[in-house]
Amino acid sequence: KKYAFVIPIAAMLISDYFIGFHSTMIYVYGSFVLTVLIGFWVRTHKNVRTVIGAALASSVLFFLVTNAGVWISGAYDRSILGLWQSxxxxxxxxxxxxxxxxxxxxxxxGGYEIVKILSNRYLPAKAKA
Structure with a gap:
């Protein structure tokens, strides 16, 4: 469970080390942490609807958080119109x-479900006593 946070953040830190950091990276990292929290919720509510909803929520959350971060960083006028423009x-x-x-x-x-189906299909049958 703890690696759910560590692995994505570590991968991003390593790639950002080579690509370069920018002033709004804190918002990118923050939105990824929030996405991991959504993932924890999906683990206990696994079905097609919640998985699709979580993917949509994660995308929208990333959009809202990172664009607000760009606005906060001063790239746009610090007004409601500046936020809207961002x-x-x-x-x-x-x-x-x-x-x-x-x-x-x-x-x-989908890959996980396919592997699950195929692994059940090819498991040996249990002997009855």
């Missing part, structure tokens, strides 16, 4: 985020 400017990036999240959610959860 969200509008982030819209072109939302579609690829959403598509990627749904694609990888399908791969990971």
């Amino acid at each position: 969200y509008i400017m982030g819209i072109p990036f939302f579609r690829p985020t959403l598509l990627g999240d749904f694609f990888y959610t399908g791969i990971f959860f």
Whole structure:
């Protein structure tokens, strides 16, 4: 359970070391931590609807948190209109985020279900006494 936080954050830290950090990375990291918390909830409520809903919620959460972070960092006017502009400017990036999240959610959860079905199919039958 603790590795659910450690592994994604460590991977991001390593990649950001090579790519470079920027002033809004704290918001990116924060949104990933919130996404891990959503994942903990999904573990106890596994079904197609909650998995799809969690993927959508994670994408929306990332969009809202990171664009608010860009606004807070001073990239836009510190007014409600500046915040609105930050969200509008982030819209072109939302579609690829959403598509990627749904694609990888399908791969990971769908792959898990396929492996589960196939492993049950090929397990030896239990002997009856």
